[in-house]
Amino acid sequence: MKKLLNSFILLFLLWGFGAYSFAQSFTAEVGTLFLSDKPTEQFGNLKILTGVIKKGDKIEIYAETGRKFTATITKIKGDSDDEVKLLKAGEYGFFDLTFTEDPGTGKDYLRAGYKAYSLGYKPNIASIKADAEAKVTASVNFKSTLDGKPFRGKVTYKGASYWRKGVKNLLEKPYLQLQFRAVDEPDDRNLTIQIFYPKESVAKYTAKDMEVNFSGTADGNTTNTEMYGFVNGKGNTDFSLEITKWQKISSKKAIISGKISGELKEVKLLGTPKLKHRFSDGIFENVEVEVFNEVYDLKVK
Structure with missing residues (x-):
């Protein structure tokens, strides 16, 4: 009976951890970003595509080149401009972000259109590159040799x-x-x-x-x-x-x-x-x- 109870507790803990991890997963798309006085601190908007994003979450944003930007969410504001603790899929808000390094450097600097993911998520870089190229191709209205x-x-x-x-x-x-x-x-x-x-x-x-x-x-x-x-x-x-x-x-x-x-x-x-x-x-x-x-x-x- 004791062994059965321990197995049940272990199963419950594993299920709970899995549910917690799943709840923490999300994807979002970066909108307009604004610099503050510190290069590693930016604020701007994100559109939540899947999951839930909370204040304090760490996010990873990927450029189409595969470059990764890591940041912590320090503040979230909803559509009404009131500070909130979280936003869900389909919602749009303003975020204060603190990055581990200056995201404004390089040709693949952080900008609108990049996708954001929960910490540790492994996106399909080939798919990101293909999506980026599709957007570029769709925007082209002049071609020449x-x-x-x-x-x-x-x-x-x-x-x-x-x-x-x-x-x-x-x-x-x-x-x-x-x-x-x-x-x-x-x-x-x-x-x-x-x-x-x-x-x-x-x-x-x-x-x-x-x-x-x-x-x-x-x-x-x-x-x-x-x-x-x-x-x-x-x-x-x-x-x-x-x-x-x-x-x-x-x-x-x-x-x-x-x-x-x-x-x-x-x-x-x-x-x-x-x-x-x-x-x-x-x-x-x-x-x-x-x-x-x-x-x-x-x-x-």
């Missing part, structure tokens, strides 16, 4: 705009601006194109109609920052852009598609530019353009 190699980009925030009457004290004439940022790390280059007096229809433009800037670093090393392009329609180049679709959605929005190709020369303050980049078969599709109908004044925005 750059110097014989694939180049992918997406429109930056507010990167597609049309000012019908220009911008006060900056560029006081109608122009369309498109800005695409490289999506394949460590490449952080931006391609910015401004078309002067654009037609709100299908049209072709050459260098005399545009200003183009292609700058940043291909390898992520800021000491290798480069700049190519030309200003004020004065490019001695075959660079061209064709709008193949201009769909007016409203007085404040249009959807456009087009083609880009041609050569961009190195920008130098002194000496003759020798280096060149060539875009071939560039295509952008269904880019949403914000339209400003009056003179835009940056000082009152």
